[in-house]
Amino acid sequence: MQLSYWEQKQYFSKVDFVIIGSGIVGLNAAIQLRKQFKTASILVLERSFLPYGASTRNAGFACFGSMTEILDDLTRMTEDAVYALVEKRYNGLLLLRKLLGDVNIGYEEKGGYEVFTNSDDESFEQCMDAMTDLNTKLKSIVKGNTYTLSDFEISKQGFNGVKHLVKNNFEGQIDTGKMMHALVKLAQNNNITILNGLDIIEVKTLPNGVLITTAAGFSFTTKKLMVCNNGFAANLFPQLEVQANRAQVLITNPIEGLKINGAFHYQKGYYYFRDVDGCVLLGGGRNLDFEAEATQQFGVTEKVQTALEKLLHEIILPQTSFTISKRWSGVMGLGNTKQSIVKQIDTHTYCAVRMGGMGIAIGSLVGAELAQLVADTYE
Ligand SMILES: Cc1cc2nc3c(=O)[nH]c(=O)nc-3n(C[C@H](O)[C@H](O)[C@H](O)COP(=O)(O)OP(=O)(O)OC[C@H]3O[C@@H](n4cnc5c(N)ncnc54)[C@H](O)[C@@H]3O)c2cc1C
Incomplete structure (x- = not known):
């Protein structure tokens, strides 16, 4: 040209x-x-x-750290580095909201939850043991107790096979x-x-x-x-x-009487789902095939999409009839x-x-x- x-x-x-x-x-x-x-x-x-x-x-999670992630990070990084990262995320979200305004980004602070099923007893126990300590440490960043056990919300959300919910009270979601x-x-x-x-x-x-x-x-x-x-x-x-990594997502069509309300992480954040406009958006599954997903090519695969749908049927939307409206992918930049x-x-x-x-x-x-x-x- x-x-x-x-x-x-x-x-x-x-x-x-x-x-x-x-x-x-x-x-x-x-x-x-x-x-x-x-x-x-x-x-x-x-x-x-x-x-x-x-x-x-992306999935539009305005999140700064679920408990399993922070505990996992503490085994690999220094304490100072872990809390510095959490603080950066927290302050980054405040800056985004201040710059653009909550209404303009569709910000809703419904909380971020971590989902524990029957097979997650060990990591749940670790979270419970560490909760008071983490809440105390995070008070220099966040005003109030960040994490609370929210088992009473399980039935409200309509899940199947979910044993515990740990809530981050200051996380939210945006309209990307x-x-x-x-x-x-x-x-x-x-x-x-x-x-x-x-x-x-x-x-x-x-x-x-x-x-x-x-x-x-x-x-x-x-x-x-x-x-x-x-x-x-x-x-x-x-x-x-910087390693390019693909992340796959799907979204359902609107579901009448949808119970799910909030942003959820499952299996150390390898899966994440939320409500949006009466639909469920679900992403993740990179751990099913790390090699194939370490790519800058866009696209969705049967392996990951089938696993996402299985999760919807078995845990997230049991006994609910739903159809998938859209599937897509994005490319992130990861590193060591x-x-x-x-x-x-x-x-x-x-x-x-x-x-x-x-x-x-x-x-x-x-x-x-x-x-x-x-x-x-x-x-
Ligand atoms: C499916 C998915 C879900 C996610 N969910 C969340 C979430 O819920 N919460 C969260 O905090 N984060 C989430 N993320 C991560 C978050 O979206 C990214 O970290 C963030 O958007 C990165 O922003 P960026 O500006 O660095 O990069 P990008 O948004 O990737 O922007 C880089 C831009 O560079 C352009 N570009 C590349 N090469 C060239 C070139 N040679 N010339 C010109 N232009 C070029 C690309 O087209 C692209 O638009 C998610 C990511 C994905 C993929």
Whole structure:
């Protein structure tokens, strides 16, 4: 494609900042950058007509940590690192809500629950033993007792075979579509240009900036580049330790008299489900075939989808007739640790990638962190 004189002049000459990826991190980085660089030209480049990664394809859990996850993390990470991560998620959610407003993101604080069945006795006992201690430690982050045993709610939710429910009283859920729509609007209102359908295939550092090459066949330069393409980061920077991982989801059609109310985790978070618009959204099953799901290819598989439906029939919606309305997948960026990578790659290039499974929670804060890093090192 050859750019016209007008296109070149309007969009690609004198670019101060380019952000690759219009997911939650890229847009937050752009919005925060604008606060420090009032007149700079800020360009967000997105390869697809909508973001094509995780930000518009997730489950919309506004969560910061279920008990089994935190206990598991405590066996692998230092205590300080575990609580720092929880705090980041909690504060990240507060920032997202403040930035966009609860109504605009469809935020509902119905609580986040962890589901324990007959075969989960051991992990349930561990949770009960640790509950008081965890609640005390989390009081420096969250006001009030985070976790409570909520067995009295099991029958209300209509489950089968569920023995215990542990509730995180401060978790909620959002409408992912509304959230991203509001974020795009806010970026545009801040004079940030978002160009969709522009796949970046190469970036090259020059003495005074970065040369960016697009799949559309033209190149241009920017003073500073921020890479926010999460699960796809290694395509441009193979040295970044980010592994693309697919996550599959399904949603039912509306179910009359649906009892389920809230956001639920099952089997250490490998499965997650919630109510939305009178339907049940269920995702997970990556643990059924780690190898096959370690991919940046979108799509759903029979193996995972069959397991998800089985879970619906046997535990989540027993004796309820339902039909599946939609199935889809998204791609996350994972790594050996749960920490995101926010750093300067070279003189003019920075990145904020590897959001793991909680990018809704940390995305706003990570975007702000990246913008601050760029501002701090800008000459
Ligand atoms: C099925 C699923 C369920 C999830 N559920 C939850 C949840 O309930 N709660 C939660 O907190 N988190 C959840 N997550 C994780 C969360 O969605 C992600 O961590 C978060 O959206 C990551 O945001 P991001 O901006 O870093 O990346 P992305 O949203 O993936 O954005 C990266 C963007 O970069 C673009 N891009 C990639 N390469 C290029 C290129 N070369 N040129 C131009 N553009 C490019 C992509 O198209 C994409 O739009 C879930 C994820 C999935 C997949």
